[in-house]
Amino acid sequence: MSDSNRPALNDEQWEELLGQVGRHFNEVTLSRGYQYFKQQFVESLRITAEERVVQAKVTGTETYQVVLNLNRFASSTCTCPVRSNCKHLAAVIMELADRLGYPASQVVNARMYQKRVQTAAPAQSVLQQLPQLDVAGWHAFWEEATSFVKPAYDPGKYTEMLRHQLQRLSPRSIPFTAIDWLYYELHQHLFVLRKLKELDAQGHAGHYTGFALQRMYEDVQHTLRQQSAAFNLTLSTERLTQTLRYMRQQIAEEPGLRMRDYGLYMALWKALIASRPEAGGWVSQELDELEQLPGESLSFPLQALKAFHYLQQSKIEEAWAALEASDSFTQAPASLFLPFLNHLSASRNWKALVDWLSRMRPQFQHLRGQEFQVYMAFWKEAAVHRPEVEEPMLDFLRGMLPLSAPFIENWLYEQHRWKPWLEIQLWLGRDPLQYRVSVLQPIEKEAPELLVPYYHQGIEFYVSQKNRQNYKLAVKLLKRLFKIYKKLKRIDRWEGFLDGFLERHNRLRALHEEIKKGKLAE
Template identity: 45%
Template sequence: MSSTPVLNDDQWSKLLEYVAETYNEVTLSRGFHFYKQQMVTSLLITTEHKKVNAVVEEFGEKCRVEIDLNQLKASSCTCPVKTACKHVAAALMELADRQGYPASQIMNAKMALKRVAAQSSSVSSLEQLPGMTVDGWHKFMEHYTYHLKPSYDQWNYVELLRGQFSNLKRTAISFSETDLFYFDLHQRLFILRKIVEQNAQAGVTFYTAATIYHLSDELDDWLKEPVSVTLDADQHKERLTQTFTYIRAQMAIESPKKLHHFRVFSTLWAFKAPENEGLLAAEVAAFEAMEAAELSLSLIAGRAFLYLRQSMSDEAWSTITSHASFKDAPSLLFTPFLAYLEYVQKWQEIVHWLRRLSSFYSGKRHHDIESYAAYWKVAIAHVPDADDLMWESLVELLPASYRIIEAFYYEQRKWKSWIEMQIAQGYDPFTHRVNVLQPIEKESPELLLPYYHQAIEHYIRLKNRHDYKSAVRLLKRLEKVYKKLKQPERWEAFFTQFVSRFSRLRALQEELKKGKLLE
């Protein structure tokens, strides 16, 4: 075997073209099997004349193959087929492997040629990218990634797309800093659209849904980060206008249950759009030019968000609630509105929106109600007078809001209401860590009395030694509470009556002595 390479990239491309034109998939598949099973037992290369002689053994029979790399169509085999047979294909794959080229590309020659062509055309397109519109960028990205096929593991597909785009960084592209920012944004938008399209075609499972939400969260966080470069005002406005046009097109076909592009739209307007009345007016006009009856929920929400940005809160609310899908929309629909009001610190407005939204959150998941309650918490920190409105809203959401109300009572140190909720649920002091009750014991120890008394009675009724021990532990904590209240006489009166009432419970009396409550 010669160690001198007889194939270069140009000759490799010609070999692939020959295979793609000459062989069918069945023959290539059989040849690949022979190659993988090491049935090519001999391969000799004549470097000077670029000729290859090989022996392929099949069931003990030797087939001799001759390949002329200068005239591939003249290649021959001693088998009955004589040319373009599985033996020649196996020999070509063995040759490729020894020359450092992937034999699998011969097996998939047509696909390999398309990939080479795409990479070649992509390289020539790189120089044109700075002058392209946003639509041009997306056409380029479609062509640049066409060979990457979606799989059930959507996150793997996302990583493949990201890896392909990372190859672009190896080539110097004459982007301005502004275009570089927007090209990065549109790579992210392209990946988001690809996953949305895959979900629409293949149906959504919990596994696949997680990918789209993770992507959406990543993009939202990225848009909220400060831009590390200075954006040219004119370029920024032009690219932003093109970007909004692209996003509106995606919003027009967006499912009312999956509002990911609306989320991008609102975050982009809140965190990246300059204070430019002309830009805002043009965008509002673009929405108003559409027939309202034909608009998707996503587009209706987009129009409403722009009204909100113009400080037209009532118009925003009436616009969004006018859509037929409003009541069945996911909570993701309202998060951008609440987030924007928080961002611009319009606290009275956020209270107004939260109060009107309480009925919408009825029946929603606990996670959604938690997010809703978190906005209430922020709002009343700035508008204390809205506290009653918050409680009205949370009560309307019972029983789903039970845990949230309980947590709010504790955070606001409304100890009486918090303890009443514990008693109503049949909890006792052992339900909590000691440090949970410590602030109550310090600030309002008298509120703990019914909590301890009820729990003690409960453990006594169970009538077994283990529970008697628990009752004794609670009695000792109760004694400390009475001492803290400086009411030892009340403790003595209670305890004397307690011992008398349960004097026949010998095991309890023994535990009281062990606990040093009785001599």
Template identity: 55%
Template structure:
């Protein structure tokens, strides 16, 4: 027999076309059952490419397949052509030649999928010539079979699985365009999730998936910029900025999610490039026109951000204020502005923005409030005269800033007000790990005396053995503080007075002996 394959891929597709045209689904299903039951007892292939087989049933039937003249194939059963016996032999032959027998049974469906894939592959070859609008339309069509699900995380996984097919096909992209196309796949997924969000079918899983994917995309953007050169990719970047502008114009309320993407793209992809100034001027004109046509909080924020790229800090603030709903803006809006002023080491303007934006951070403690506090700390390192303003602002943000103030006082070693805050909260030395109080004990142990004395009196006043034990623990630590201060005599005077006052508390006396404070 010839060493060439019995069937090549082209011949296989022609066989499937023949099967789809001449066999009905019932016959193919019965043939598949016979194939699985291994009723094809014998099968041989001649040099003339004729297949002879025997199918076992209540009566055995002989089947002849003509691979070069498919329609001449026949069976000795009463049906003779297009029967279940022929179908079973076709499937057995396919299996022996390494082709899926299931494709014979589902010939019509397989041909439809193959046609769709072929069409998609043809469209894929055109992607390098398309603009980003064409890319988005293509992605819509390519994933049209993926339907939204209640579980948005699962929906995203299904979309990503469909898009993974791109990696199996060579698309003649330039290195730069390949990165941009990868970016647009991420933007596409975000758009699909947002569409679900906008339709009102929103729950915890929808919103958390949306925010998580935006965060992941931010990280993706931060990892890719070094490869991009605006002199070679200026057109793609302009198309991308235009796409983001349209997305920002459509953002409702104060979500600022696409604005967040916009700022990350500027910081990591555009600002470091020598062509950045050209993009800023051009973008300002475009956004200004868009705002005149249809005001948008996100576009106003983008305009302010661009002013900041031109080192126009005050103009940037005015651009934000010009938006009618500015007072409703969330704290997260200001983080990119503060971050830019920090990166450019514009300390005086950073303090200006911190003071003007303070009211927007007057909410329960969040990561934004923590970030806001960190910018104050960084600004003061380089602009010490701003510290007075920081304390004033943090006092205005009480009670939300209570923990922030407490941490700052501790970090700066301002022990007296820090201890006063502990007493105000009803804390005592046992509330803290020992290492927390060690710096105070080392630098100004005297400040700890009221803290310890008040706590000892409190535990003794509760008059139960458990609290007596706590009082003894504090007394032992208090003794060390007095020794640290080299005031052993004062400790002995205090302790003798303490014993005299509480001499009738037998349980306390026992605990003092156990703690080796009494002989």
């Protein structure tokens, strides 16, 4: 479409183009142009990016050549009898807009758009009143001031259009304090996020909106992390109270168990409150707010929020009861529970940690991947600090086999619990040769007798495959087995085993040849 990768229009130039259309075209011409655009009469559209000149062919009753000059709009021409500001030129502008991701409908309504832009510019007196408004007032102000920004197919464009308008509403002449500016800008991000959620709820642009929404959540969390040190809680008690109230409302309104707004609340809490000396007072205030709400009306995310704050006050049973109070508890995502476990671990409450790990088994027992690994790591940490937890932990995890096998194996190996470790290898039919020699060396040194049945199982498996390559592997294990019998000073048992082994497999000539090559028999 273009001679260059550089876009022919940015957001500011798009608004300027709409202004030109509003001034030069009447509504009848724009309506007729829209019909030409919808019927795909615009062909061969080409942009010369340097001069910002658009050339196109428009078919219909006849075919006409259109030249749209974006730098000098008034010089744009068409070969039709009207020559300029015609329906053909209007159709080309709409086609250009559509290809660049801008809504063609705004071109059709350009005159109305211009009126809205003019009326949307707030008077200076209104801007001067913003410091006296609470954050709910800011959101209401932005809602009205951006009402003319209509959802676009491209959620990225929609986001940029919203941000552009919000920038116009943020002149530095507003008499905000430095801390109020931080909250004003934070809530502008939250406002755009809310508009994208509304777009997502309406089903616009499918997964494109979902992607833009996820990016917006990440952007807000990044902003919180970057600016956390600048938020002085002593100077902003009321603004923070209003912000927490706003976040709780967003959590209450989020459908299902997506928990995205819950996660954003937790990010805000961690960035602005968690590590501050006055955090305890904020916990009490939040619990007071949550406890005033009727229990049956609380969604699961709000119940989880209540549980989180109970934990901050070391009210362990109250926290668990708050989680279980919701019918959606059993469907809650496992990731929700990790911050609770992390808090119990950080507070070194090992008894409560083990209790919660046991209770959360249904949420984790069918998972794979990172969340399950983190869950298992909490078990391990509890067992390290409370040795009496080890056996109950292993019994518990055996009930989750085979999913928990890697964790159990690692734990037993680290603790030099060779017997149960080898029992798992035998149960899973693991090949001894899959391990490096260095893995089994500690067992050969400390408890060589435990390796005897493990090696016997491996040898029988390789022989059962009945091919020379596996016979070679069987001989390799036979040599290891011989060293163990020798170390145990039980050569007589080795000789008895080998004689019986050769007799049982006397028809496997290739096996006998490999045994002779290995110098295990004459």
